[in-house]
Amino acid sequence: MPVTAKKYTIKINRELCKGCQFCMAFCPENVLAMKKAKAVVINPEKCTGCQLCELYCPDFAIEVEKKNE
Amino acid sequence: MFPYSKYLRTNRLPHIWCTGCGCGIILKAMLRAVDRSGIDRNTLIFVSGIGCSSRTPGYIDFDTLHTTHGRALAFATGIKLAKPEMKVIVLTGDGDACAIGGNHFIHAARRNLDLTVILYNNRIYGMTGGQPSPTTPYGEKGTTAPYGSIEPSFDVCRLAAAAGAVFVARSTCYHATQLDKLILKAMNIKGFSLVEILSPCxxxxxxxxxxxxxLDLLMGYKRNSIPVEKARRLDPSELKDKIVTGVIYKTERPEYFEEYHKLQQGITENGRLR
Structure with a gap:
């Protein structure tokens, strides 16, 4: 079965993000990075949907959603 | 994805808390616990005092009450007496509950009032400018203790258990998934239940x-915390500077409001007990 890339969409609300870097630090796959003191998605295809970033974001700024097939 | 926005006053966001403050993590855990409990949101009321932690009710779409410094438990007692069917959750900080509201805290525990207390412990007075609080460890600095605090600190969980709380638990912001389980357990307890949560400032x-x-503080919580089951097997000297997490103390005692209503029903019209 082919592995379908990018099964999850990561939504970052830049207005709410305060740049604490929790999401980046907890992401096990280096999907996220910081740019201008805000979180950005750099490797969206690597996301495994563990939702640790969403769990630790104190600012309600990041959401991981499963893509509809 | 958890629908946090269902429970939030989204027009009030972004919140006031600093970059990297743990209050947001606790708020999220609390919303997950409320969602899992299945309690009707119209029967829930959140009460808070003053402090960083006590800003929480401003962001959640429930019945909320923001009261004076340290008096959250006093207001919560009044609400519970007037409306015993309501589930009252008190959100408070270490300074709010242990210093200014210290008496309310121990006596609420002694009476075993049916309240759920979520205590955000950041070990300092954040909102007022970094003065040492009763939970600031000995030797740690604050703005009014530039050479380090010379006062020993409270162990909030032991204080609550000694005062008479029936459920006492502790966790940290690092243990985000444990938080919702502990809060949910505390909510289901009839009586005074406390969840102390260490939060980075x-x-x-x-x-x-x-x-x-x-982030370093969060990782410190990871390194220094010990589950309570493991801690019970260790020598007290090995637990120095460690954070014992989990359900620390649990017991059963008659609950105040039930006793009060029993007494009320027992009194006849001429003012005598049946």
Whole structure:
């Protein structure tokens, strides 16, 4: 079965993000990075949907959603 | 994805808390616990005092009450007496509950009032500018203790258990999934239940004590915490500077409001007991 890339969409609300870097630090796959003191998605295809970033974001700024097939 | 926005006053966001403050993590855990409990949101009321932690009710779309410093438990007692069918959750901080509201805290525990207390412990007075609180460890700095605090600190969980609480638990912001389980357990307890949650304060506590960023504090919680089951097998000397997490104390005692209503029903029209 082919592995379908990018099964999850990561939504970052830049207005709410305060740049604490929790999401980046907890992401096990280096999907996220910081740019201008805000979180950005750099490797969206690597996301495994563990939702640790969403769990630790104190600012309600990041959401991981499963893509509809 | 958890629908946090269902429970939030989204027009009030972004919140006031500093970059890297743990209050947001606790708020999220609390919303997950409320969602899992299945309690009708119209029967829930959140009460808070003053402090960083006590800003929480401003962001959640429930019946909320923001009261004076340290008096959250006193207001919560009044609400519960007037409306016994309501589920009352008190959100408070270490300074709010242990210093200014210290008496309310021990006597609420002694009476075993049916309240759920979520205590955000960042070990400092954040909102007022970084003064040491009763939970600031000995030797740690605050703005009014530049050479380090010379006062020993409270162990909030032991204090609550000694005063008479029926459910006492502790966790940290690092243990985010454990938080919702503990809060949910506390909510289901009839009686005074306390969940103490250690939360990083990057602006004052970490900055003044040179502990690094908020993330370093979170990782410190990971390194220094011990589950209560394991801690019971260890020598007390090995537990120095460690954070014991989990359900620390649990017991059963008659609950105040039930006793009160029993007494009320027992009194006849001429004022005598049946």
């Amino acid at each position: 990057p602006t004052y506590y970490a900055h003044l004590n040179r502990l690094g960023t908020s």
